[in-house]
Amino acid sequence: MKIIIEEPTEQEEDKVIIRCRELDENLLRLIQGLKMNQDTIIAHDKNMTYMLEPEEVFYFESVDNRVYIYCKNKVFESKQKLYEIESCFENSMFFRASKSVILNIKKIKCLTPAFSGRFEAVLKNGEKIIISRQYVGELKGKLGI
Amino acid sequence: MKRVIKNIGFRYVIVLAAICSILPMVSLILKEWKDETSLQLWYLTLMALFCALGEVIIMESETRSRSKKETLIRFLCHYIYINTVVIFLGIRVGWFSLVNYIEIVVLAIMIAVIYLINILISYYKDKNLADKMNRILSSMEEEKE
Numbered sequence: 354m355k356i357i358i359e360e361p362t363e364q365e366e367d368k369v370i371i372r373c374r375e376l377d378e379n380l381l382r383l384i385q386g387l388k389m390n391q392d393t394i395i396a397h398d399k400n401m402t403y404m405l406e407p408e409e410v411f412y413f414e415s416v417d418n419r420v421y422i423y424c425k426n427k428v429f430e431s432k433q434k435l436y437e438i439e440s441c442f443e444n445s446m447f448f449r450a451s452k453s454v455i456l457n458i459k460k461i462k463c464l465t466p467a468f469s470g471r472f473e474a475v476l477k478n479g480e481k482i483i484i485s486r487q488y489v490g491e492l493k494g495k496l497g498i
Numbered sequence: 499m500k501r502v503i504k505n506i507g508f509r510y511v512i513v514l515a516a517i518c519s520i521l522p523m524v525s526l527i528l529k530e531w532k533d534e535t536s537l538q539l540w541y542l543t544l545m546a547l548f549c550a551l552g553e554v555i556i557m558e559s560e561t562r563s564r565s566k567k568e569t570l571i572r573f574l575c576h577y578i579y580i581n582t583v584v585i586f587l588g589i590r591v592g593w594f595s596l597v598n599y600i601e602i603v604v605l606a607i608m609i610a611v612i613y614l615i616n617i618l619i620s621y622y623k624d625k626n627l628a629d630k631m632n633r634i635l636s637s638m639e640e641e642k643e
Binding site for chain 1: 556558563564565566569570573617620621624625627628630631632634635638642
């Protein structure tokens with residue numbers, strides 16, 4: 354694969370053009386990575402592709418080597434790995450709640466203790482997510498405690 | 499595996515210290531201390547090791563999050579396991595006898611009290627933190643509105 358970087362003219366905006374015969378897995382992931390940095394999330398459901406805003410996402414969960422995106426009433430799939438999503442949203446209101454979950458703080462309705470130093474987050478859509486003890490520190494940091 | 503061994507080792511040290519502090523007091527209260535001191539110490543060490551192995555019952559899973567109900571059930575199983583180990587080895591060494599069941603009941607109650615105190619202190623601490631975090635979440639929600 355050739356990579357060519359050109360300087361645009363003054364009137365032109367920055368853009369990325371991908372020229373390919375076929376959109377394979379690697380290229381899809383590259384596009385998703387670029388789109389993530391623009392604060393949109395590429396989500397898949399059956400054969401459809403959607404562009405989601407981070408505000409719509411309640412949490413990401415990794416199950417059986419697949420990453421799922423949970424919104425208020427719907428679940429999508431992401432082609433990205435959880436660690437890639439985590440690094441994309443490092444300085445946002447998303448944080449790692451457990452080994453397999455990245456949670457949106459803005460979607461937390463309330464927190465309750467869940468024994469052994471863990472906490473249970475009740476989300477605005479009624480779902481409950483357990484925050485592991487080792488990640489409570491990260492939540493505290495995001496909340497400024 | 500490393501995490502399991504580290505947790506068991508830590509728990510072993512804590513339990514050994516607790517047993518060395520509590521059991522002599524129980525023996526002094528209920529009956530006279532025996533002369534076979536070195537054999538007693540070996541049994542104490544063995545007891546601490548078996549109690550520490552019970553850590554695998556309550557250790558947090560790396561692969562999935564446990565619900566509050568499951569955690570409480572595991573605490574109960576851990577309590578039963580600890581009682582079984584202590585009472586079995588205690589009878590073996592001669593600290594207790596099945597004939598004088600009062601000693602066994604007293605021991606079970608003492609262990610239950612220690613468990614309850616530990617759980618309550620931990621819960622109280624976590625509740626305070628949860629309330630603090632909930633206040634911050636509420637203020638974030640109000641700012642958004």
